[in-house]
Amino acid sequence: xxxxxxxxxxxxxxxxxxxxxxxxxxxxxxxxxxxxxxxxxxxxxxxxxxxxxxxxxxxxxxxxxxxxxxxxxxxxxxxxxxxxxxxxxxxxxxxxxxxxxxxxxxxxxxxxxxxxxxxxxxxxxxxxxxxxxxxxxxxxxxxxxxxxxxxxxxxxxxxxxxxxxxxxxxxxxxxxxxxxxxxxxxxxxxxxxxxxxxxxxxxxxxxxxxxxxxxxxxxxxxxxxxxxxxxxxxxxxxxxxxxxxxxxxxxxxxxxxxxxxxxxxxxxxxxxxxxxxxxxxxxxxxxxxxxxxxxxxxxxxxxxxxxxxxxxxxxxxxxxxxxxxxxxxxxxxxxxxxxxxxxxxxxxxxxxxxxxxxxxxxxxxxxxxxxxxxxxxxxxxxxxxxxxxxxxxxxxxxxxxxxxxxxxxxxxxxxxxxxxxxxxxxxxxxxxxxxxxxxxxxxxxxxxxxxxxxxxxxxxxxxxxxxxxxxxxxxxxxxxxxxxxxxxxxxxxxxxxxxxxxxxxxxxxxxxxxxxxxxxxxxxxxxxxxxxxxxx
Amino acid sequence: xxxxxxxxxxxxxxxxxxxxxxxxxxxxxxxxxxxxxxxxxxxxxxxxxxxxxxxxxxxxxxxxxxxxxxxxxxxxxxxxxxxxxxxxxxxxxxxxxxxxxxxxxxxxxxxxxxxxxxxxxxxxxxxxxxxxxxxxxxxxxxxxxxxxxxxxxxxxxxxxxxxxxxxxxxxxxx
Numbered sequence: 001x002x003x004x005x006x007x008x009x010x011x012x013x014x015x016x017x018x019x020x021x022x023x024x025x026x027x028x029x030x031x032x033x034x035x036x037x038x039x040x041x042x043x044x045x046x047x048x049x050x051x052x053x054x055x056x057x058x059x060x061x062x063x064x065x066x067x068x069x070x071x072x073x074x075x076x077x078x079x080x081x082x083x084x085x086x087x088x089x090x091x092x093x094x095x096x097x098x099x100x101x102x103x104x105x106x107x108x109x110x111x112x113x114x115x116x117x118x119x120x121x122x123x124x125x126x127x128x129x130x131x132x133x134x135x136x137x138x139x140x141x142x143x144x145x146x147x148x149x150x151x152x153x154x155x156x157x158x159x160x161x162x163x164x165x166x167x168x169x170x171x172x173x174x175x176x177x178x179x180x181x182x183x184x185x186x187x188x189x190x191x192x193x194x195x196x197x198x199x200x201x202x203x204x205x206x207x208x209x210x211x212x213x214x215x216x217x218x219x220x221x222x223x224x225x226x227x228x229x230x231x232x233x234x235x236x237x238x239x240x241x242x243x244x245x246x247x248x249x250x251x252x253x254x255x256x257x258x259x260x261x262x263x264x265x266x267x268x269x270x271x272x273x274x275x276x277x278x279x280x281x282x283x284x285x286x287x288x289x290x291x292x293x294x295x296x297x298x299x300x301x302x303x304x305x306x307x308x309x310x311x312x313x314x315x316x317x318x319x320x321x322x323x324x325x326x327x328x329x330x331x332x333x334x335x336x337x338x339x340x341x342x343x344x345x346x347x348x349x350x351x352x353x354x355x356x357x358x359x360x361x362x363x364x365x366x367x368x369x370x371x372x373x374x375x376x377x378x379x380x381x382x383x384x385x386x387x388x389x390x391x392x393x394x395x396x397x398x399x400x401x402x403x404x405x406x407x408x409x410x411x412x413x414x415x416x417x418x419x420x421x422x423x424x425x426x427x428x429x430x431x432x433x434x435x436x437x438x439x440x441x442x443x444x445x446x447x448x449x450x451x452x453x454x455x456x457x458x459x460x461x462x463x464x465x466x467x468x469x470x471x472x473x474x475x476x477x478x479x480x481x482x483x484x485x486x487x488x489x490x491x492x493x494x495x496x497x498x499x500x501x502x503x504x505x506x507x508x509x510x511x512x513x514x515x516x517x518x519x520x521x522x523x524x525x526x527x528x529x530x531x532x533x534x535x536x
Numbered sequence: 537x538x539x540x541x542x543x544x545x546x547x548x549x550x551x552x553x554x555x556x557x558x559x560x561x562x563x564x565x566x567x568x569x570x571x572x573x574x575x576x577x578x579x580x581x582x583x584x585x586x587x588x589x590x591x592x593x594x595x596x597x598x599x600x601x602x603x604x605x606x607x608x609x610x611x612x613x614x615x616x617x618x619x620x621x622x623x624x625x626x627x628x629x630x631x632x633x634x635x636x637x638x639x640x641x642x643x644x645x646x647x648x649x650x651x652x653x654x655x656x657x658x659x660x661x662x663x664x665x666x667x668x669x670x671x672x673x674x675x676x677x678x679x680x681x682x683x684x685x686x687x688x689x690x691x692x693x694x695x696x697x698x699x700x701x702x703x704x705x706x707x708x709x710x
Binding site: 139140141142148153154155156157158159162163164165166186187189190191192193194214215216217218219220222223234235238239240241242244285298301302304305307308311321322324357358360361364530531532535 | 539540543544550585586587588589590591592593594595596597598599600602603604605615617618619630632633634635636637638640641642663664665666667668669670671672688689691
């Protein structure tokens with residue numbers, strides 16, 4: 001029996017409006033529904049998904065052999081994932097490689113803008129009515145007529161002796177007297193990742209910010225091809241180093257679902273324990289960094305101290321300060337020594353108390369409140385239009401958390417609070433992080449208390465060629481989607497990780513509007529998008 | 537304000553002499569670092585960190601050098617916002633092809649004599665990403681490198697040790 005979800009009637013709705021739709025079974029995607037749609041109906045699909053109230057999650061392509069009339073031809077298969085009230089649906093279509101033209105979903109979902117441009121740069125699919133003809137991921141490392149994710153493109157490529165800097169990217173210019181432009185990056189002043197920001201300003205006020213990312217593009221999707229499962233888990237753990245646990249978990253979940261592999265309960269609980277520790281570490285560090293960006297050094301050093309203590313405890317318990325490579329296909333790399341159960345519980349309580357004391361001090365300071373309240377407001381309607389997830393979305397009323405709304409083990413057995421705010425300013429995003437720390441500390445206690453016995457890794461068996469899997473994890477930045485398809489001999493044929501930063505980078509452009517340039521660092525830090533996770 | 541002062545006084549100085557979890561003496565490395573910097577850099581070593589395509593793991597650990605446990609500034613090391621002010625570039629990799637020219641320009645903007653350290657497995661040898669259509673691999677494939685610090689990512693202590701080694705090597709070589 002098909003479970004009745006908020007999207008179960010959606011295919012019928014599509015059929016009612018004349019969309020040729022076909023439901024398919026795909027065990028590796030379940031409980032996500034899979035539907036096939038004719039490419040000519042793609043635009044209609046977007047319009048209907050929007051009116052159904054769906055969130056546009058992600059889109060990815062892969063080159064496949066497809067029946068074209070009476071012969072087999074190369075085609076690009078496009079999969080787009082939608083979500084509504086915790087139910088997911090993947091819609092799929094194909095366009096021939098010879099004429100890869102498809103309607104854009106950007107007109108229905110502004111959040112589809114950059115992902116579609118990424119697909120265009122990487123696979124050569126032309127989104128006919130896309131409002132922005134400019135490239136996105138491609139700079140100068142390959143040419144306009146080359147598509148790295150096509151099968152005939154070797155991973156080594158044919159790079160020039162030296163790759164020139166990107167040029168002739170048409171930034172939108174503001175006109176008028178007193179308007180000036182500030183280019184920032186790719187090399188930034190702080191110890192952070194590279195990217196380019198182009199400000200148009202009048203006096204100190206930002207008229208417009210335009211982001212140009214892609215500088216850390218490392219070909220992750222391409223070099224994933226042909227890897228074995230352990231190799232893919234390692235690579236996924238480096239999509240964004242600060243989210244190594246969440247990305248590795250999402251990729252492993254996708255691979256395990258593709259293979260129909262049951263992960264031992266103890267391993268699943270340990271994964272969640274690590275994921276919550278990662279969430280706490282990043283939120284603690286970022287609260288400090290937000291305080292640093294408003295020149296409140298005391299807060300910065302206090303939170304940096306707490307983060308260091310936390311990371312050292314992670315290293316003692318799991319062998320790595322970021323718990324990198326601790327999640328492996330089939331389970332976790334090592335069991336947790338029982339002696340850490342008590343110490344970790346004490347650490348969690350102590351951290352909660354320490355943060356409480358610090359916040360009593362910080363909340364008392366009008367100068368802090370003055371800098372964060374009303375600064376960098378992301379309006380709820382913008383967050384909804386862009387499909388913002390994670391704490392950025394939740395600070396602007398997007399009340400969604402994969403752990404609660406599309407629960408995966410062990411969260412299906414745990415109760416926890418998902419905070420939500422509506423004002424969407426730096427203050428709301430900082431409060432979100434504080435409240436998420438509290439929720440995570442509670443989860444850590446519950447996970448330690450209920451850790452089931454048993455093995456921590458299941459033996460791996462190669463999934464059949466063509467098997468696909470979808471992993472969905474709530475990382476500290478929000479929902480991570482990971483898609484995996486297997487080729488022959490248990491090797492990876494396609495890997496697509498969608499970091500939540502894809503949804504929050506465009507939000508930064510909107511929330512900085514009308515703020516002053518000196519508030520950009522704190523606005524940026526309050527969102528803290530991953531460059532590496534979005535550049536791939 | 538009184539509460540801040542109270543907190544500061546109660547907590548005292550946590551900057552450590554002997555770190556735990558089996559790490560060799562932090563201050564020992566630090567003091568050597570300070571001595572070398574005193575000798576060769578007039579007491580102050582200015583570092584510009586350049587992320588040339590990393591996953592952000594290395595950056596987090598470089599940032600940690602400034603936390604009160606390591607407090608690398610006490611040894612005369614500080615991070616600067618521009619290569620023009622830097623004695624040393626700390627470059628994390630792999631160098632993405634999209635960052636190749638930016639890295640070269642940053643290197644050229646750094647006054648001589650300059651030191652370059654490649655940070656992390658990716659910076660040292662390309663790591664998990666290697667060389668591809670999108671990646672140049674190791675930092676040394678793009679600019680001359682004086683030292684490498686292995687680790688994925690290297691711990692803050694590894695970073696301090698690596699900086700010390702690179703300074704020592706350069707001092708000996710002159």
